[in-house]
Amino acid sequence: MRRKPQETPIISKRERMAESLKLPKDSVLGASIVTITGNRDVFVENYKGIIEYTDCRIMLQGKNCKIEICGKRLNILYYTNEDMKISGWIENVRYMGN
Amino acid sequence: MLQFIRFLKGYLLIRVCGNAPERFINLCSNHQIFLWDIQIHEEFYTMKIGLSDFYRIKGFTRKTGTKVVVTERFGLPFLSVGMKKRKVFLAGIIISLGFWLVMSAHIWTIRLTGNYYITEDVFMDFLTENGITHGMKKSKVPVEDLEKAIRNQFPIVTWTSVKVDGSKLLIQIKENELLKEEEQPVGQEKEEKGFDLVAQTDGIIVSIVTRSGVPLVKEGQEVKKGDILVQGAIPILSEDGTVCRYEFCEADADIMLECRKTYVEEMPLFYREKNYSGREKKRSFVEIGAHRFRFSILGIPYEEYDQLEQKKEVILFYTFHLPLFYGSETIREYTGSEKNYTKDEIKEIFTHKILKIIQTLEEKGVQITGKNVTMKKNEKKWKMEAEFLLIEPAGVLQETGICQIEEQNADEQSVEVTE
Numbered sequence: 001m002r003r004k005p006q007e008t009p010i011i012s013k014r015e016r017m018a019e020s021l022k023l024p025k026d027s028v029l030g031a032s033i034v035t036i037t038g039n040r041d042v043f044v045e046n047y048k049g050i051i052e053y054t055d056c057r058i059m060l061q062g063k064n065c066k067i068e069i070c071g072k073r074l075n076i077l078y079y080t081n082e083d084m085k086i087s088g089w090i091e092n093v094r095y096m097g098n
Numbered sequence: 099m100l101q102f103i104r105f106l107k108g109y110l111l112i113r114v115c116g117n118a119p120e121r122f123i124n125l126c127s128n129h130q131i132f133l134w135d136i137q138i139h140e141e142f143y144t145m146k147i148g149l150s151d152f153y154r155i156k157g158f159t160r161k162t163g164t165k166v167v168v169t170e171r172f173g174l175p176f177l178s179v180g181m182k183k184r185k186v187f188l189a190g191i192i193i194s195l196g197f198w199l200v201m202s203a204h205i206w207t208i209r210l211t212g213n214y215y216i217t218e219d220v221f222m223d224f225l226t227e228n229g230i231t232h233g234m235k236k237s238k239v240p241v242e243d244l245e246k247a248i249r250n251q252f253p254i255v256t257w258t259s260v261k262v263d264g265s266k267l268l269i270q271i272k273e274n275e276l277l278k279e280e281e282q283p284v285g286q287e288k289e290e291k292g293f294d295l296v297a298q299t300d301g302i303i304v305s306i307v308t309r310s311g312v313p314l315v316k317e318g319q320e321v322k323k324g325d326i327l328v329q330g331a332i333p334i335l336s337e338d339g340t341v342c343r344y345e346f347c348e349a350d351a352d353i354m355l356e357c358r359k360t361y362v363e364e365m366p367l368f369y370r371e372k373n374y375s376g377r378e379k380k381r382s383f384v385e386i387g388a389h390r391f392r393f394s395i396l397g398i399p400y401e402e403y404d405q406l407e408q409k410k411e412v413i414l415f416y417t418f419h420l421p422l423f424y425g426s427e428t429i430r431e432y433t434g435s436e437k438n439y440t441k442d443e444i445k446e447i448f449t450h451k452i453l454k455i456i457q458t459l460e461e462k463g464v465q466i467t468g469k470n471v472t473m474k475k476n477e478k479k480w481k482m483e484a485e486f487l488l489i490e491p492a493g494v495l496q497e498t499g500i501c502q503i504e505e506q507n508a509d510e511q512s513v514e515v516t517e
Contacts, residue, residue, distance in 0.1 A: 049120075049124035049127070049128075050120045050123055050124055051120060052120060053119070053120050053123070053136075053138060053143075055138050074138075075136065075137050075138075076133075076135075076137075077136075078132070078133065078135075078136075079126075079134070080130075080132055080133075081127040081128050081130070
């Protein structure tokens, strides 16, 4: 049986330039920064907005992808257009394509 | 700190329900509206929003189709709703807080401890001269310089500590327990000048016991005022009997001198007798500086009266004297009539005066061996002359008039003369 070739991720020119010049990706590429402290707190920066918010799932829209945070009893401690802090019982953090 | 600032500005707990609450949250964040404590409940979201930001979300609710309800209010703006009618009360609280903050930055009490020989009045005068007063700023108190100044000014102080505690300036001193002798006048050494004991009045020497110096008088000798009784310069003789130099000292001796002293008292022929009617009036007053404010509208209804005043000063914290006094005035009416002193009355008054003079002399350690009292009357007054024969301590210190002789050759021997 022939194996399907693995899908290789496409790296854009901008990303390559940022990597080679060692520039910060959040400023150059608009990448989101997710800081997780244990399984209790998540600090997210550089996002466009909130798509969904429920007790067990928060979906955020980043520049090029969506960020999904799953867990239990999730609360947003504060929310601004630059950063936000989520607390609760974090189970997983996933990046999903647009 | 952040929480305190939020409290000062005021914030609300709102309930958001509807079709797209996430859109509402996004719209708020895009318009720089800060939201916090966002929680999801079964059918709605709760979140906290600042009071000023709350007034801006009306359009968003319409746009997103959400309903916002205020469930709780927090902060100072909501406390002051009830205070709107009591603005002066609120202003009073703020002013008193400000007053308290400003006043606590100043010194209001100065306390001195550990002093025995140095009196508080003297010390307070010293502090005033050095710019330390009640009401001065705490930051302007020069602690170390003040400690040095205290040690320089008062040689009897062996240790001192100055501390600012709240609004109090605490000064602790430790004095030398061994009493020091009085210092010699500045610029003069004991060896260079001596002090003689001279008679302060004419009299006869009754007894003399010399402890230092050369006695120039003996028992039974008559002396005049200003005569040297004990010399403070001891002559040192050389071999040939001449004085080669003087050994200066402070003359010290117990000398009793018999002398006569006359005391004169006078009294007028007439006096004004006061017959008190029994009517009196009392009124209170408050004195600020040189101005007195009496709590009485009416004046004094009497023609002749005596006024007795009782006044107290307002003192805060034991040492802070305010230029504020309070007290009461008692006004007693009398009718006066002119009367002559009778002989018995004058005798009684003069006897009382003489007894007082005798008591004063006895307290000074003076022995009265005789007295002669005469009473005379002339056109204008009564006159009493009391002549006392006293035996009192004599001798006052006076700088000696003897100057030092230049020393002879060192080979010559000296002989000390002692008596």
